[in-house]
Amino acid sequence: MPPQTAEGLADALRPLLEAPKRAAVLCDVDGTLAPIAPRADAARVPPEVSRAIAALAPRYGLVGCISGRSALDARRLVGVGGIAYAGMHGAEILQPSESRPAVSPALAEYRDRVRGFAATAWSRVRPLGIRHEDKGPIWALHWRGVANDAAAQTALEEVAREAEAEGLAVHWGRKVLEIRPPVRISKADAVTSLLEGRLAVRAALFGGDDATDLDAFDALDSLVARSRLDAAVKVGVASAEGPEDIVRRADVVVEGPAGFHDVLAALAAA
Numbered sequence: 594m595p596p597q598t599a600e601g602l603a604d605a606l607r608p609l610l611e612a613p614k615r616a617a618v619l620c621d622v623d624g625t626l627a628p629i630a631p632r633a634d635a636a637r638v639p640p641e642v643s644r645a646i647a648a649l650a651p652r653y654g655l656v657g658c659i660s661g662r663s664a665l666d667a668r669r670l671v672g673v674g675g676i677a678y679a680g681m682h683g684a685e686i687l688q689p690s691e692s693r694p695a696v697s698p699a700l701a702e703y704r705d706r707v708r709g710f711a712a713t714a715w716s717r718v719r720p721l722g723i724r725h726e727d728k729g730p731i732w733a734l735h736w737r738g739v740a741n742d743a744a745a746q747t748a749l750e751e752v753a754r755e756a757e758a759e760g761l762a763v764h765w766g767r768k769v770l771e772i773r774p775p776v777r778i779s780k781a782d783a784v785t786s787l788l789e790g791r792l793a794v795r796a797a798l799f800g801g802d803d804a805t806d807l808d809a810f811d812a813l814d815s816l817v818a819r820s821r822l823d824a825a826v827k828v829g830v831a832s833a834e835g836p837e838d839i840v841r842r843a844d845v846v847v848e849g850p851a852g853f854h855d856v857l858a859a860l861a862a863a
């Protein structure tokens with residue numbers, strides 16, 4: 594699908610623009626709001642993007658960010674209060690009015706096992722330049738920017754096999770391997786959790802760039818199929834590294850975070 598024209602974009606967003614108080618604007622953070630940085634901790638959401646998100650908050654029924662990061666880290670990065678954050682792909686939910694996220698109890702009980710396995714694995718792959726991120730019940734091993742990409746990937750493939758042999762789950766993203774509890778967590782759960790109890794919301798948009806965001810696309814499709822939503826808009830943020838399905842399955846395709854900023858700006862017209 595080719596990138597949208599301004600008219601095409603306004604047309605695609607019509608279900609939200611017509612009744613913003615009955616609409617949810619949800620999006621991924623890294624690669625969608627923030628350009629992918631050489632290291633995850635160097636990522637920044639441009640100030641104009643934070644302002645665009647903040648401007649939508651009072652106009653829409655719900656504005657929320659759904660990230661693989663912890664909810665508090667996602668909020669720090671986006672820098673906007675008064676909106677919802679789902680952390681760790683939905684394992685944590687931070688409601689707009691709350692200061693601490695609620696963690697799914699099913700995940701919390703695996704924290705020590707994930708930590709024990711991942712800390713040992715990381716000490717082994719650390720000489721390759723692989724960095725770790727401790728997200729509580731999930732550990733991420735990042736290899737963006739390492740000296741030898743192939744060696745890092747090979748080492749992490751071994752770590753992934755061992756994790757699965759230990760009964761843990763793994764998830765691959767853009768230059769990152771996550772070690773997770775063997776409990777289903779996905780951005781589909783995040784979308785469903787955020788819409789729970791918000792029955793006035795009848796239309797929703799989700800924008801994302803990576804494989805985990807396809808789960809959020811699935812959730813929107815399912816909510817429409819079950820008539821929980823009247824309309825959904827799936828925004829695919831295209832990148833050279835992202836999966837083809839993000840573009841193939843999207844209703845609207847934009848080029849990178851700059852393109853998604855155009856979507857936020859168009860939503861502000863409501």
Ligand SMILES: [Mg+2]
Nearest residue numbers: 621623624803
């Ligand atoms: Mg992303």
